[in-house]
Amino acid sequence: MSMYNYAKRSKFESAIxxxxxAEVNGSELYFVLVYLAREHGLHDLAEAMLKNASEDSVHGGMYGAMLGKGKETVDELWKQAVRLYKVEATAQSKLQKMADEMRSAGEPELAKCVEATIEEENEHARRLKAVFDAHGIAY
Ligand SMILES: [Fe+2]
Ligand SMILES: [Fe+2]
Structure with missing residues (x-):
């Protein structure tokens, strides 16, 4: 049985x-601390918090699905994944344009931070594309 939209038929909707x-806010705070721990060279602390953050994020996702967020059917799920793929696959040019504007405006440190995300965004697209290819999903 799918837990999608479960909250509507539960006595515990407000608890959900x-x-x-709590899970979403907690994981957001963890992710911020991961970044800051890395800035301070505390890579073991960053690693531990990154794992906790990812797991808490998925816990938040579970409750989110119970609240009817996301997509119910497999077909809708693939379609949403393809939409996300398109955002990831087109992120590079948008982010680079933004970084260029920041650099021109005299904020090179900010530009560098934005540029540092670009290769991972490209990897997000490649990662999804590999799964689409394996399942024969058009994108
Ligand atoms: Fe959690
Ligand atoms: Fe991404």
């Missing part, structure tokens, strides 16, 4: 909402 908020 509270748990979703």
């Amino acid at each position: 909402k509270q748990m979703q908020d």
